[in-house]
Amino acid sequence: MSVFNLNQQNSNLDHKIVAGLERISNVFRILLWDKSKRHQLSPIQIQLLIFINYHSQKLSTVSYLAQEFNLSKPTISDTIKTLEQKGYIKKVPVQDDARSYTIEITDLGKNVIFETENYTDPLSAIVSKSNAADKEILWKTISDMILQLNRMEIITVQRTCYNCKFFSNEKNVPFCGLLGQELKNEDIRIDCGEFCQD
Ligand code: SF4
Incomplete structure (x- = not known):
């Protein structure tokens, strides 16, 4: 195939x-x-x-x-x-x-x-025309794909919430301990300045 x-x-x-x-x-x-x-x-x-x-x-x-x-x-x-x-x-x-x-x-x-x-810019212009619901679905799909590619060690470096020491997912509620807030799909970051693994 x-x-x-x-x-x-x-x-x-x-x-x-x-x-x-x-x-x-x-x-x-x-x-x-x-x-x-x-x-x-x-x-x-x-x-x-x-x-x-x-x-x-x-x-x-x-x-x-x-x-x-x-x-x-x-x-x-x-x-x-x-x-x-x-x-x-x-x-x-x-x-x-x-x-x-x-x-x-x-x-x-x-x-x-x-x-x-x-x-x-050409990509930004296209994305900006999508409605909020479509953007959220697209972001969830992209961020999940990036995470899986990272787990497969194809994308080597990831400063994403899922790999961060401040991230928790108790009772299936994604949460950032540093920001002190629940992370909705659109809040998940793939390159966070505060990311920490230590
Ligand atoms: S510090 Fe940044 S990468 Fe870590 S959980 Fe919070 S928002 Fe996500």
């Missing part, structure tokens, strides 16, 4: 859904490439700039970025070196550890982020 075999795909809703997700994943690639060409940056250079800009410095290490983007440490190091040469980031040495550094985005880097991070 193959989702790409048209006879099998078109007679099976599961196959059509997976083929559709594959098509959507290509859209992100196309949109990102378009920005890459305009700004003479590779897609991963843009993705690293955006990630570093919106996450804490402790997540902006070579090791963590390698896990996050499923790339080797040398690839991430090379990408960071190129971004530094282009003047988009600067390495800030960590006190008392000559070999470690954190990464800061420069003003030039912030300009590039501003001009590239909107590559997702």
Whole structure:
């Protein structure tokens, strides 16, 4: 059975859904490439700039970025070196550890982020037109799929409620102990700044 075999795909809703997700994943690639060409940056250079800009410095290490983007440490190091040469980031040495550094985005880097991070706009425009009930169902489906892909170790890093030490589900009521509130479907996060596993 193959989702790409048209006879099998078109007679099976599961196959059509997976083929559709594959098509959507290509859209992100196309949109990102378009920005890459305009700004003479590779897609991963843009993705690293955006990630570093919106996450804490402790997540902006070579090791963590390698896990996050499923790339080797040398690839991430090379990408960071190129971004530094282009003047988009600067390495800030960590006190008392000559070999470690954190990464800061420069003003030039912030300009590039501003001009590239909107590559997702066409998708945002479509989602924004859906009604609230459809969005909630879509979000539940997507967040559940991401969780299962994480459990299958295909998506390696997940800062999601389901993996967080503040999350509980007593009597089937999802709850965040940090925020002190029940988590409805739309409240579940897939990338939370307060996520903690320690
Ligand atoms: S801290 Fe964030 S990730 Fe953890 S349960 Fe609360 S909302 Fe979810």
